[in-house]
Amino acid sequence: MTFKLSIVVGNPKPRSRTLKVAETLADKLFGHIVQRADVIDLADYRDEVLTWPSDRMDALNARVAGSDVVIFASPTYKATYSGLLKVFLDRYPANGLSGVTAIPLLTGADQNHAMGATVNLAPLLVELGAVVPGGGFYFVISQMDRIDDIVQAAADQYAGNLRRMAKVADALQTTASHPV
Template identity: 25%
Template sequence: MRTLTVITAGLSTPSSTRQVADEISAAVNAAVTARGEALEVTTIELRELVNDLAQVFTTGMSTPRLDEVKTLVSSSDGLVAVTPVFKASYSGLFKMFFDALDADALNGMPTIIAATAGTPRHSLVTEFALRPLMTYMRAVVVPTSFFAATDDFGGEEGQSLERRIARAAGELANLMVASNDSVGGLGGVTAEGQGMTRRRKTGVDPEENLVPFSELLAGHDGNS
């Protein structure tokens, strides 16, 4: 079974950001199922982690709940990240969460990025803000991003958005199903410019940073 984690930074209830997140996850579920795999979806509402994130950034100490989410994210086969647009970019809450992750938490993670806003003037936020953030964290972001303004819900524009979601979901499903090199959920990917495997790290367990002697001694025959 494949696993998908959905991160949504919506603040209101109901939330258009959560609505978009649910529509994307449903499309990914359909796309993965069509490829002969089962999918388990977990949705994380970042507004429920506000106190946990505040503690991390004010004390440097994580919380059991936040550690649980970090482990869940890094062990997933795919990620959907959706944020409302605040001041022409992703929200502060959204950024706080990804700042709290280990630098290697998303290595090689197949990812869909999406954003919601009140006006279509912010339609390029996925490319100018979200994609650079995820690329910096070495996630594999699918070509099709998703943006929805208030006027996009319903009508002809809504149908266009549905087609875009379906295309992004298909791209993500292809990556998730084709990824067979995961080990214990924390899959390895080839790091840029390196001939070695770079594994994801949750940042929760200090032993994750220990390099096995077999790797330290790789290429050495004992002769100095």
């Protein structure tokens, strides 16, 4: 069984600090698997993301929807995620991310919008059918000098949530194969 990890970054600036935070989170959570992660920097698609129909964008959306875990990352704009990420996610139909475990991540200049990943991005991902294992992760960009420690703490929390989800899935599998 192959595990598929994707990182989708909605920062209009290519190879942004938001991408760095998302890649660091992926590395802290999944280690060597990150080398095979499908990294989608939406800045590379900004000229095409609003094109309908688009075979290239449809293929990109399908790659993400076929992932086991996706980190959706964006800088904070007007107290929420970027329009670039929103337009990308708008391409999905209802339940278009069914079967995906999604981790919402926002970056920002200060703590003023720290709940944004949880109260704005996570509900959109759930609406699209994804499972979100806990609240969103918010990273203050001025703390890049502490990225490893801060991201490690978030990764530890997500890892615990994912282990609990796996335990429940195992219990359901056991119940299904041995009905009472």
